[in-house]
Amino acid sequence: MKEFHLVAEPVRREFAPGMFVNCWGYNGQTPGPTIEAVEGDRVRILVTNKLPEPTSVHWHGLIVPAGMDGVAGVTQKAIPPGETYAYEFPLVQHGTQMYHPHTDETIQMAMGMQGFFVIHPKDGEPEPIDRDFCIFLQEWAVAPGTSTPNPNVMTDFNLFTFNSRIFPGTAPLVVKKGDRVRVRLANLSMDSHPIHFHGHVWETTYADGGPIPKSARWPSATSDVPPGTTRTMEFVADNPGDWPFHCHKNHHAMNAMTHDLPNVIGADQKKFQRTMNRLVPGSMSMGETGMADMTDMRLGLPRNTAPMMAGQGPFGAVGMGGMFTLLKVRENLPTGYDADPGWYEHPPGTVAGPVGADGRPVAHPPTDADGAGKTKTIYTCVMHPEVKQDHPGDCPKCGMKLVPTK
Numbered sequence: 463m464k465e466f467h468l469v470a471e472p473v474r475r476e477f478a479p480g481m482f483v484n485c486w487g488y489n490g491q492t493p494g495p496t497i498e499a500v501e502g503d504r505v506r507i508l509v510t511n512k513l514p515e516p517t518s519v520h521w522h523g524l525i526v527p528a529g530m531d532g533v534a535g536v537t538q539k540a541i542p543p544g545e546t547y548a549y550e551f552p553l554v555q556h557g558t559q560m561y562h563p564h565t566d567e568t569i570q571m572a573m574g575m576q577g578f579f580v581i582h583p584k585d586g587e588p589e590p591i592d593r594d595f596c597i598f599l600q601e602w603a604v605a606p607g608t609s610t611p612n613p614n615v616m617t618d619f620n621l622f623t624f625n626s627r628i629f630p631g632t633a634p635l636v637v638k639k640g641d642r643v644r645v646r647l648a649n650l651s652m653d654s655h656p657i658h659f660h661g662h663v664w665e666t667t668y669a670d671g672g673p674i675p676k677s678a679r680w681p682s683a684t685s686d687v688p689p690g691t692t693r694t695m696e697f698v699a700d701n702p703g704d705w706p707f708h709c710h711k712n713h714h715a716m717n718a719m720t721h722d723l724p725n726v727i728g729a730d731q732k733k734f735q736r737t738m739n740r741l742v743p744g745s746m747s748m749g750e751t752g753m754a755d756m757t758d759m760r761l762g763l764p765r766n767t768a769p770m771m772a773g774q775g776p777f778g779a780v781g782m783g784g785m786f787t788l789l790k791v792r793e794n795l796p797t798g799y800d801a802d803p804g805w806y807e808h809p810p811g812t813v814a815g816p817v818g819a820d821g822r823p824v825a826h827p828p829t830d831a832d833g834a835g836k837t838k839t840i841y842t843c844v845m846h847p848e849v850k851q852d853h854p855g856d857c858p859k860c861g862m863k864l865v866p867t868k
Contacts, residue, residue, distance in 0.1 A: 463504050463505070463506055464499050464503050464504070464505045464506070465505070465506045465507075465508070466497055466505065466506070466507045466508070467489075467507070467508045467509075467510070468488045468489060468494060468495075468507060468508070468509045468510070468519065468561075468577075469488060469489050469490075469509075469510045469512055470486070470487075470488055470509065470510070470511050470512060470513050470517050470519075470541075470563070470575065471486070471487070471488070471489075471490070471512035471513060472484065472485070472486055472487075472512075472513070473485045473486060473487035473490055473491060473492050473574065475487070475491070475492050475574065475626050476627075476631065477621065477623065477626065477627055477628050477631060477768065478627065478628050478629075478630060478631035478717070478768045479630070479631055479865065480766075480857075481628075481631075481766055481767065481768045482609060482766060483602070483604055483609055483610070483611060483626075484609050484610040484611075485573050485574035485611065485626065486513060486570060486573035486574055486575050487573075487574045487575055487576075488575065488577055492574030492575070492576070492626045493574070493576050493577045493578065493598040493625055493626060494561070494575070494576065494577030495577060496577060496578040496579075496580055496596055497561070497577065497578070497579045497580070498580045498581075498582065499553055499580075499581055499582070500553070500556075500581065500582045500583075500584055501553055501554070501555060501556040501581055501582065501583055501584040502552070502553060502554075502584045503552070503553050504550070504551070504552045504553070505550070505551065505552075505553060506548060506549070506550045507519070507548070507549045507550075508546055508547075508548050509541060509546065509547050509548075509549065510545070510546040511541040511542065511543050511544065511545055511546075511547075512543070512544070513543060513570075514543060515543065515565075515566060515569075516534065516540035516541060516542050516543065516565055516566075517534075517540065517541050517563050517565045517566075517570060517575075518532045518533065518534040518538060518540055518541055518547075518563055518564050518565045519532045519549065519561050519562070519563060519564075520532035520533060520561065520562055520563065520564040521549070521551075521559065521561055521579060522559055522560040522561060522562060522579075522670075522690075523557070523559040523560065523579075523670045523671070523692065524551075524553075524555070524559050524579065524581075525554050525555055526549075526551040527551055530549050530550065530551045532549065532563075532564055533564040534564060534565040540565045541565075553581050555581060555672060556581045556582060556583040556584070556672070556673075557581060557668050557670070557671075557672045557673065557692075557694070558578065558579075558580055558596075558646040558648070558668055558670070558692040558693075558694050559578075559579040559580070559581065559670065559692065560576060560577065560578060560579060560648050560650065560670075560692060561576070561577050561578075561579050562575055562576045562577070562650055563575050568613060569613045571650050572602075572611060572613035573611060573613060574600065574611075574626060576598055576600070576648070576650050577598075578596045578598070578646065578648060580596070580646070589642060589696075590642065591642055591643075591644045591696070592637070592638070592641035592642050592643065593635075593637045593641050593642075593643045593644070593699075594643075594644045594646070595635055595643070595644070595645045595646065596625075596646045596648070597624050597625055597645065597646065597647050597648075598623075598624070598625050598626070598647075598648050598649075598650075599622075599623070599624065599647060599648065599649040599650075599651055599655045599657075599687060599709070599785065600622075600623050600626060600649075600650065600651050601619035601621065601622045601623070601651045601652065601653060601714070602619060602620070602621040602622075602623065603615035603618065603619050603620060603621075604620065604621050605620075606718055606764045606767040607764030607765055607766060607767055608766070609766055616652065617652065619651075619652070619653075620717075620718055621717060621718065621768075621784065622655075622709060622713075622714040622715070622716075622784035622785045623784070623785065624785055624786075624787055628717050628768060628783055628784050628785075629715075629717075629773055629780075629782060629783045629784060629785075629786040629787060630773035630774075630780075630783075630865055632786065632787035633787065633802075634704075634787055634788040634789070634790045634802055635707060635787065635788070635789045635790065636790045636792075636795070636799055636800060636801070636802065636803060637699045637789065637790070637791055637792075638699070638791075638792060638793070638794075638795045638799065639699060639700060639701075639702055639791055639792065639793045640698065640699065640700065641698070641699045642696065642697075642698055642699075643696065643697055643698070643699050644667075644694060644695070644696050645664070645694070645695045645696075646668075646692065646693075646694045647685075647687045647692065647693045647694070647695070648687075648691075648692045649687040649688065649689055649690070649691055649692075650689065650690065651689060652689060653689065653711070653714075654686050654687060654688045654689060655686070655687050655709045655711065655714065655785065656684050656685070656686045656687075656709065656710045656711065657684065657685055657686075657687060657707070657708070657709055657710070657785075658683060658684040658707075658708060658709070658710040659683060659705060659706065659707040659708075659789055660683075660705040660706045660707070660789075661701045661703055661705035661789070661791070662683070662697050662698075662699065662700070662701055662705070662789075663681045663682060663683050663697065664681070664682065664683070664685070664695040664696060664697035665679040665680065665681055665682075665695065665696055665697070666679060666682070666685055666693055666694065666695050667679065667694050667695065667696045668692070668693070668694035669691070669692070669693060669694075670691050670692040670693075684710055699789070699791045700791075701791060702791045702792060702793055702806065703790075703791060703806050703808075704788050704789075704790055704805060704806040705788065705789040705790075705791065706782075706786065706787075706788060706789075707786070707787050707788060707789045708782065708784075708785055708786040708787070709784070709785035709786075713784075714784055714785045715782045715783065715784050715785055715786045716782070716783050716784050717768040717783035717784055718767055718768055718783075768783065773786075773865070774842055774847070774865060775805070776805040779847075790802070790803055790806070792806075804839065804866070839852070839866045840852060840866070841853060841854055841855065841864035841865065841866055842864060842865060843857035843864055843865075849864070851864065854866075
């Protein structure tokens with residue numbers, strides 16, 4: 463018997479440096495802890511309810527006895543606040559599954575109650591896996607300046623997360639060149655998420671019903687994860703670099719978006735801006751040439767609000783947020799290489815750049831140079847880019863953790 467303990471409770475989750483959201487989850491986190499076991503094991507899971515309302519836990523995709531399915535009112539009584547219920551069943555399959563409530567699920571799942579349930583095959587993997595990542599996809603409606611998600615929103619979400627984090631708060635996927643990598647994705651949101659990554663192709667090896675025969679797999683660089691499903695992909699990391707990994711729905715790679723603004727692309731706002739400056743000194747009209755200038759916006763934001771596009775890369779601002787991170791493939795990494803290795807050092811002549819009058823590429827001058835062509839790490843604030851220092855710390859203006867750039 464393998465025994466696990468889940469505590470359903472309110473959770474305060476940091477979505478990005480300095481931005482905290484009032485969620486519900488398990489064991490102090492959202493997503494909840496990943497439960498791992500082996501096909502053939504018998505498991506007992508004790509669930510304690512510290513929420514202000516009843517709950518239950520459904521073992522999504524698992525083949526269990528009907529009385530252990532976790533649907534309040536159908537297969538069991540709901541777990542009242544303050545009580546602990548036990549679930550016990552054998553594991554008769556392997557693959558990537560989930561757990562989540564089936565009591566007031568509109569509120570409880572929208573507030574972050576979810577977790578992975580990974581069952582490893584009893585006979586071992588047919589091909590050894592070097593790196594294994596679990597990423598939960600979720601979307602939230604958190605109004606700027608507030609901290610609590612609105613679970614009543616059905617379509618107009620403004621934050622999109624990997625493991626309840628938004629870029630630049632997401633962790634990179636760090637792998638060594640030649641590693642066989644597995645990425646497990648789970649989705650309990652209201653939308654499908656076509657997850658795309660750069661520099662490689664993968665095969666979908668598992669659906670939530672189990673392994674997919676090799677004859678039914680196909681190579682792709684984008685895999686859609688519909689609501690209520692898991693998808694497991696595998697690939698060999700054979701291309702060094704920093705490779706974007708993100709949802710390919712346009713709005714899902716942004717932060718704190720609002721969708722009720724007028725379309726002013728191509729409009730001349732000069733007269734409007736003069737009027738606005740008399741009424742609201744220091745205001746700035748945007749949008750007539752697109753939203754790229756948001757990456758350099760230095761206006762103040764409401765408290766506890768992440769910029770729409772926030773990250774800094776080695777070549778400037780990264781015009782993405784939300785469901786975005788980086789796959790970092792390196793040739794020489796030490797044992798236990800979970801730590802971020804920093805930005806990729808491109809071989810000479812392999813970076814796109816401007817062309818001179820003679821039609822030849824113009825070399826990029828080194829930025830923040832530290833000696834002969836070497837670069838040093840500078841720490842900046844995503845909300846106040848003018849704050850720069852050569853060591854980690856907090857922004858003196860807003861208290862957010864500074865992020866490394868080059």
